[in-house]
Amino acid sequence: MKRRVFVRGRGAITPLGETWPASRDALAEGRSAVAPVQHFDVEGYPSQVAATVPFPLGAWGLRSDKPSYAPKPPLDEAEDRRLALARRAADEAWAEARVSAAPSRIGVFVGAESGRATYRTIFALSRAAGGGARFDHARFGEDARALATAVHAAAVSPAAVASALAARIGAEGPVETISLACASGAAAIVSATQAIRLGLCDVALAGGVGADVDPFMLVGFGLLGALSARGVSCPFDLRRDGFVVGEGAAFVVLAAERGDARAEVAGAARTLDAFHLTAPDQAGDGAERAMRGALDDAGRVAIGYVQAHGTSTQLNDAVEAAAIRRTLGDALPNVHVGAVKGAVGHWVAGAGAIGFLCALEAVEGGICLPTAGLTEPDPACVLPHVVGAAKRKPVEAALVNAFAFGGANTSLVVSRCA
Amino acid sequence: MTHAGRMAVTGCSLRTPLGDDARAVLRRLLAGERAAAPNAHFDASTYTCRLAATIPGAPRPTKHRKFVKRMGLFGMEVGAEALARAGTPAKGARLGLFCGYGGLRAHWDDLMPVLERQTGDARATGAWAQGFSLLHPFWMLFHLSNNAHALLSIDVGGKGDGTTTAGSNAGAQALRAASIALAVGSVDAALVFAYDTLVEPETLLSLGMSGAATSAATTEAVVAPYDEGAAGFVPGEAAAAVVLERPDDAGDRALSFVSAAATADGAEGFPSPRALASLAAGLSVGDMIVDGAALASPERDTAERAALADVLGPSATLLALTASTGQLGGATAVVQAILLAEALRAGALPPIAGLDRPSAGPLRPLARAEETRARSALALSAGMPGLAGALRVEVP
Known part of the structure; x- marks a missing residue:
């Protein structure tokens, strides 16, 4: 029998809030942080908006170490914004978890891409x-x-975030950095779940961070044609024309010991499309296999909420919507679907982690967060969308999707503790 | 338990500065050869670190050159070769792909024309008009961390579990992740491939200025790790791949067995010797041979030996494959998995190339090749920031 994996702590810093509760409340209202980029000149760029964390981070995000870092530094001066964001979210999750374990039994699993010099x-x-x-x-x-x-x-390695966080929480167990593009954060939670189940560790800090609101990323994604020229992130909407870059960090603390946890990771699966470098398999085979894999892993659970990957790109949203319909089948009418990228943009390596927190909120708090920006659902994307503000209802289990460039798919099922 | 258990290696392939045939590379290791030479990629005569150990030649021509740079292409080559040599033991959803790579590099050839007319102010004023518009539409794809992983999955039809792990211990991370996937049953075979180069301008700049890399002007002047005069390692590059299967599934097709672990301790530089020794302790089954991290820093080397002696005893044999190949970053662990197995099968341990005056301390740094009847060995890898990897290699 596999070990159970409980969710003991959550933390996030997003463009809408400095903590997860603050972010959640803003998300529940249907607010969006997408706005014109102000901190560098985007004249001529294919897309000129982003969802930026507006809160002061201080050098290296040392909020708790040096609260005197009150003056807001220019964004460009935080050499490794990934770490500044990740530490804030990880601190929040770790404090909430109140776990204790031998250092060798604590692992760290982080979805992060390489750091970039400014x-x-x-x-x-x-x-x-x-x-x-x-x-x-x-x-x-x-x-x-x-x-x-x-x-x-220490500034540019993709593994710098995980290494620093391990030291911060005193972890001496397995440490892993996953750079799997848009699926990184969710894939890291899968790895943490597997590690706890196998007994490689008893406690794991897991999540992801994205800090891609910089000139090179906006230009790179823009030239590739992936970004919204209209400057709107509206997953599953008829008017969608690309994603909007966002930034933030989200982490959870998972543990084999239940403590006062109300939710657990019930199912986890990763698949590969083996289809195309940038486009999803239009049949949605890889996405569907990931969802079915996570659901099979979870056993008999009633899914009440789906936090979709929902990038706001034409093909991805349509393929995902169809895959969700096929996977959930007759259960679909009992489900609500939300996609957080409409509100906070696409965090790339952190995207799956903030998605996981949204699904967790549905299970723990009965709050089904909406898809900001969605006003006119595309007939090709018919799903029971949560439009406008959050819906409140008891949710036994929720499904999270994270699908990446290169056809890497991750799905997780989080469920209420029995 | 610190690792997911022992898995069988049923296929392998590699590209190293000493060649691309494991048996031939072992012969060169046993002869004490070193791949260090004046940097073959670019004129590094003004750099602090002027020597490098580079893979001779270029990747084979492929359509993937549009999306993947040189080292990723080497990684894809060895991945496909390893799978073919294993007889493609699984397909589709039962075949997983686990990639380890060191991290993105700047690829200056693409950036320089784009930056030539920039003004460089904090707001990147006018950057689009002054050059960003010249960036190739596929520039982003070259900087996609999982580009080689994705394209290789297409080439070999691997649709199962898979990740790209990252950092200078990425090979060990990838081996562990693949072992976990096999242990939990999400795949029946896992193709693990890793690639990395430290021979890039910004990497050499950083390694040289930090004192981690040698400032020797000639190969002859490089002092080996674990030598009392050690003064920095030689940056290298490699790509390597193995196919892992559960031992029961592999049966007598098993070429060797590996178990792997990886951790990090937050150090800005190399991980503490204690972190390396802790990984070794979690893997060791009475092993008496260890391929060390071999950082070629007297203080580090001494501390590593002391920490390992606590785990393995003071008389364990100490190797340093990277004294010959150069430090291989994220590719190290997979190269170690292949070459140590080759050495154990041959019953011959390679010397630490260039070791003239072993520094005092526990363990037995091997100055000359010697025969062995051992069937297993440990291997360590260390990189910045604070990244540690370890594996145990065993031959049938």
């Missing part, structure tokens, strides 16, 4: 390399030396 640092490096169209190694070897710390692994 635009100014990259610019400075290019100037150290001669500043021309070609990289001048002879000059770089001499002139870039003063910039070495800006590209140190």
Whole structure:
């Protein structure tokens, strides 16, 4: 018999709130944080909006260590915004969990992409390399030396977040960094669940962080044609035309010991489309297998809420909606569907983790969060959407989806503790 | 329990600075060869670190060059080869893919034309008009962390569980993740492939300035790890892949067995020796051979040996494959899994290349090749920031 995996703590910092309760309340009202980018010049960009965390983070997010970091630093000066965000969310989750375990029995599982030096640092490096169209190694070897710390692994390694969080909570068990694009955060929760079930650890901090509101990411995604030219994130809406980049961090603390937990991770599954680098399998096979895998893993549960991946892109939303309809079948009328990206944008590596918190809220608090921006559902995306404000109802179990570029699919089932 | 159990290796492939055939690479290791040479990728004569251990040649021509850079292509090559050599033991949803990669690199050839006319102010004023519009529409795909993972899954038809793990211990993470998938039964075979290069301008800059990488001007001047004069490692690069199956499923097709663990301790530099020793303790089954992290820092090397002696005893044999291959970042653990198994099968342990004056301390740094009857060994890998990996390799 597999070990049960209980949810003991939650934390998030989002464009709508500094904590999970604050974020949840704003999400429940149907608010959206999508707004024109202010902190750098987006003139000419294919998409000029984003959902940005507006709260002061301080260097490295040392809120609890150095509360005097009250002055709001310019966004560009936080060299590793991933860590600043992740520490805030992880601190909140860890404090709520009130777990105790030997350090060797505590694991950390983080969905994160590589850190990026800021635009100014990259610019400075290019100037150290001669500043021309070609990289001048002879000059770089001499002139870039003063910039070495800006590209140190502690700032740019994808694993820097997990490593730092492990030290922060005193974890000495398994530590894993998953860089699986938009499915990273949810995939990290799957890994944590598997590790607890197998007995590799008893407690796990798991989640994800995205900090991609920067010039390179906006241009890169924009040139790829993935972003909304209209500047609206409206999953499953007839008017959707792409996603909006967002940022934030969300973490949960999972444990083998129930404590006062009200919910548990009942099912988890990951699949690969093996279809295309950027487009989903239009048959939705991989997505459907992930959902069915998580539901099979969970056993007999009644799904009352689905937190969809819902990117607000034409093809992805239609494929996901069809896959949800096929998977849930006759149970669909009893389900409500929400997609958080309408409100907080797409966090990429953190997206699945904030989705998990939304599903958890449905189970723990009976709050089915809505899809902000959705006003005119696309007939190709017919689902029992939560439109406008949250719906309140008891939910026994909820399903979370996170589907990534490259066809990596993750689904999780969170259920009320029996 | 700190790991998901022992899994069988039924296929493997690699690209290293010493070659792409495990048996031939072992011969060079046994001869004490070192791959370190003046940087073959670019003129590094003004860099603090001028030497590198690079993979000779280029990836085979492929349509994937549109989306994946050189090291990812090597990773895809070895992945496909390993699976073919294993006889493709599972397909579709029962075949998982687990990739380990070190992290994104800047790819300056793409960026320099885009940055040439920028003004560089904090608000990136006018950046679009001054060059960002020149970025290739597929630029983002080169920076997709799971691009090689995704395209290889298409090539080999792997539709099961899978992740891309990341960081300088990514190989160990990927081996562990694949072992877990096999242990929980989500797949019947797991293709694990890892790739990384430390031979990139910004990486060499950082490693050189931090003192982690050697500043020696010639290969002959490089002092080996665990030598009393050690003064930094040689940055390298590699790609390697293994196919894992549950031992009962593999039966007599098992080439070797591996178990893996990975952790991190938050250090900005390398992980503490205690973290490495803790991983070794969780994996060891009376093993007396260990391939060390081999950071070539006198203080680090000494502390590592002391910590390992507490776990393995003071007379355990200490190897350092990376003294020959260069430090291989996120690819290290998978390379170790292949080459240590090859050495154990051959009954021959390679020396620590270039080791002239072993520093004092516990464990027995191997200065000359020697025969062995051992059937198992441990291997450690360490990278920044605070990342540790370990595996146990056993041959039938």
